[in-house]
Amino acid sequence: MASETGGVSLGLPDVFYRRLFSLIPIESLDSVLGELAAVWCEATAAKAAYLVQFDQESLELTAGLFRRSQAEADCFTQASIRIDQSRSLTEQARSIAEQGRPFSLISSSSFHYIAIPCAQISLAGVFLFSNQSSNDLLALSSELTEISRRLLTQAWETGNRQDSQHDDCHTCQTEVEQGKTIRQRVLPSTDKLEAMAEFAAGAGHEINNPVATIAGRVQMLLKQETDPERRQSLATIGGQAYRIRDMIGDAMLFGRPPAPRPTAVNLSKTINDVQHSLHEAIQDSGVLLTVDLPGVPCLRADETQLKVVISNLMLNCLNVLEPGGQICISAKEKIVDAVPMVHLEITDDGPGLSEQEQEHLFDPFYSARQAGRGLGFGLSKCWRIVELHGGQIEAETCQERGVTFHLFWPLDETEN
Template sequence: MLSETGALSLDLPDAYYRRLFALIPARSLESILNALSEVWCEAAVADASYIAVFDRRSQQLTGSIHRASPNETECFVANAIQSAHAGSEREQAESIFTQGRSFSRISDSPYEFYSIPSNQTEVVGVCLFSATRLTEKQPLISQLVELSQRLLAQVLDLKPALSNTVAEDTAAAERRVLPRVDKLEAMAEFAAGAGHEINNPVATIVGRVQMLLKGETDPERRRALTTIGGQAYRVRDMISDAMLFGRPPVPRPSLHNLKQTTEEVLASLDEAITHSESQLTVEIPESHSIWADETQWKVVLSNLILNSLNVLETGGQIRIVSEELTAGEKRSLHLRVIDNGPGLTDQEREHLFDPFFSARQAGRGLGFGLSKCWRIVSLHGGSIEAETNIDQGVTFHLIWPAENPAESENK
């Protein structure tokens, strides 16, 4: 990335870290490779980048190529790739990569190959096509290598566990609704900045209304001022939500019993559940724990339950189900909130996690409920997505750490 002086930045900007870590825990190798290939190309101001993973057992190469000039990303899977046995690590990797896509068809620029260490049996690396020669010792490249290693370790570790718990067939993939991370990040930045600017005039309006009310005796004018103040307070509350979405408090996670915290959330929503006459069942083993900021976790679960209650007919059903995922030494939880409501329209599928998206006729996606859920889940290193059920209703899938990530790394 070029600095104001025209030279390449030494360090990787924080925006790239936020952009990529919002994808953790990774559930799709292709999506991670696509995101990484774009970031490598953009950050290094290269003509193109080609990042790929080769599985020696299946002889399958999964790769992604991003070209800067047309600004396009291509992901592909190539089978029956022959693994080279002679030559250096770089030469073997280049031989494998060229079988997937010929370098001459990607770019005319010279390229450098950067290996990404992997604990699995895969060969992972990046070919960066650029007129500028960048060595692995430069901070930008070493940071990109380290970041890529951490992201790919997530998806390569979780791949076997996820394939057993979540169907990966094409039909299921088409039913899933994943948040547009880049769009939500842009909205969060806007909300944080604009919220501060809007808050100042709103505070002035509220203050002036309070001052005028003190000396006003005319009933009609008092009612008018009260209405103005009430609407100003409403704007203030919406701005507060926007600012919390843009710059939420840093989570202070600790270990909690999942079933106990879920029961506490249900107790707080008892009136809403009773009023809706819905049936709610919890299928969570006593042994399941969750690594989370307790307050923020309860906000997520409350919003997902309320989201379902808003659309259910009398006698509707909600199930909360927890399963444990184990990948190596890491433990995560796969949490599902399932309802038998009307499902999602095409418009709702597209905007489900957008702030202020209103689908009042269905009751989904109002205000900051689901976007706030996405924000909190991402900050905890988890992921959230929605899936339209085959029979009826919607399932929200959450992947959430079941233990302190630092402790699992030290096991």
């Protein structure tokens, strides 16, 4: 991301992660190339970014071009591309790319070529048109290269399968109760979230290593630095590196969470413990919380992970409510797919969900709150934990007000 002085800051900002994660599951190669080109251009403050993917068997070039002066990416496919094997790989890449779009028509700035290694693709890379030095652009290139590699690989695999694996995957379903209230059920897209989890686990590990190196070097330099201004600059760099580390840590926990250690857990006691831990937040918010749990039997759960789920769902409600708002928690036994479960409902009377929130509600890095106030991992983490316990989670919103989170959790049958 460009600073006010034109340089590139350390670490890919959260907003770009949210944009790239929203591409999963891959729907079309054009959408991936266009958004990737836009992110490369904006994150590196380049004049233009030209992202190319070439298939040597079909001699077909597919590309996305984004210019800072334009609002949309230009995506296109060019067939019958010629290859000059006598040239170096970089020269070949340029020759192939210019058969799609001549560089002289893209920008007058010099260009930097960054290869994106994808085993299944003959050639993939990005041309950044920028007057900045290569060293300035390298600050984010490794991070963006790895993300681009994973997305392009998934796009290639999706295109080659030529199936419609997501046709039956509905994230939203509409229900009308006796012709009166229209209720919208928001379901996690399992295929999408599983793809995101795999992406986060792999990318997180590779990003975490250079971030740890940066943070470690900063600490070494701080021990010897006496100049106040330089110490402040180093502290800022270290703080941002630790912020990236924490974000990547959440991503890795989402991608590869610890296996649950289920035992018989008393739901009433668990909710009381969560309520006690959130006492200050509930009191400061001015929200009325009511709990109705008549004789609910024990759940089969990892108690710590169950508390994480309930805490995140309650915080999600608290974050949208004005003073005087209400949160109601209730539970009852229910048979779901022949499995005895507890149906836990957490309801608020807040403003409900917009169409965008319904689409991305369970996505990692997505947050409906003001940018910078949260990474948006709460609900995706809930889905991950619930899935590992063999449960289900969904949200429900209606035209008037409010959201209800439905949590279906297996009972502990050994207690029955």
